[in-house]
Amino acid sequence: MPKIHAAAPELTSLLDGSSAGELIPELARHGLQQLIELELAAFLGADWHERSEERLGYRNGYRPRTLTTQGGDLALQIPRLRSGSFCPASTPLAAGQLHGRRTRTCHQIRSQADQLIDPESRDVDGNVQDRRGAISVFNDAEPDIRECDDTDSETEQVAAWIEQRRSEGLTPREFGIFVRSEAEIPRAEAALQLAELPYERLQPSAMRLGSKATLSTMHLAKGLEFRAVIVMACDEDVIPNAERIKAITDESDLDEVVATERHLLYVACTRARDHLLITSGDTCSEFVEDLLG
Numbered sequence: 001m002p003k004i005h006a007a008a009p010e011l012t013s014l015l016d017g018s019s020a021g022e023l024i025p026e027l028a029r030h031g032l033q034q035l036i037e038l039e040l041a042a043f044l045g046a047d048w049h050e051r052s053e054e055r056l057g058y059r060n061g062y063r064p065r066t067l068t069t070q071g072g073d074l075a076l077q078i079p080r081l082r083s084g085s086f087c088p089a090s091t092p093l094a095a096g097q098l099h100g101r102r103t104r105t106c107h108q109i110r111s112q113a114d115q116l117i118d119p120e121s122r123d124v125d126g127n128v129q130d131r132r133g134a135i136s137v138f139n140d141a142e143p144d145i146r147e148c149d150d151t152d153s154e155t156e157q158v159a160a161w162i163e164q165r166r167s168e169g170l171t172p173r174e175f176g177i178f179v180r181s182e183a184e185i186p187r188a189e190a191a192l193q194l195a196e197l198p199y200e201r202l203q204p205s206a207m208r209l210g211s212k213a214t215l216s217t218m219h220l221a222k223g224l225e226f227r228a229v230i231v232m233a234c235d236e237d238v239i240p241n242a243e244r245i246k247a248i249t250d251e252s253d254l255d256e257v258v259a260t261e262r263h264l265l266y267v268a269c270t271r272a273r274d275h276l277l278i279t280s281g282d283t284c285s286e287f288v289e290d291l292l293g
Helices: 009-014 020-044 107-113 151-167 182-194 242-246 251-269 286-292
Strands: 059-069 072-081 120-122 128-130 144-147 175-179 199-201 213-217 226-231 272-280
Touching (some): 020 059, 020 072, 151 272, 242 251, 251 272
Parallel strands (some): 175 213
Antiparallel strands (some): 059 072, 120 128
């Protein structure tokens, strides 16, 4: 049984006459740190210095990270394992709110997603990114790409995929579901409701504090990370966005628009750490065809 570690001396001292402005952030930091320690103990199957036949690994120190919240920055210590990094899933850390942390995705997902864009690309914010030399340090399942007959079939297949992942032990919070725009949100909601997966809509500048899956448009995907990601409604008239293409009046702008649309899909796909499902409910996007090679 994981132990609750004793309150830090600095927390005890804060309880003696500190202002609310000092006390509340420290209580939040201490509580989150305890959650991280409890989750790590459960993940490893053993607490500090505990001998256990069920132990699955060993600690290897910590790395400092800062969690930005509305109440201020919280200085946290994220455990390392001898076998690699540990990414807490039951705290806001899983939402990618930490400074100094890189989003990781497995080799299979990254290598397939890399077919979407050039080694040097410009994202929707105008930032140039050079991906040459990027390495994924672990392996997992190949991305699952499905061109469904219609939206009803897509709904059923996505729901079945979610149920399969949950049977493997994934919690709702470990799922991220992305679509190109608000117009496709109802399609995603239909699949989530069929799978009975509790979810919440991601809002700009909002921190994920709950235990539900995250549903969002691709524009808000940057910086997030989930064990399982579903990118739905990748139809030929959805991405690249047909309205954006029609609105182009200067032919020279077409390449830039297509590049930014590609980058949206790339970012959404690479939010997946372990599992990635990409679906369409009609003829799939040319971008998906590129993923298939």
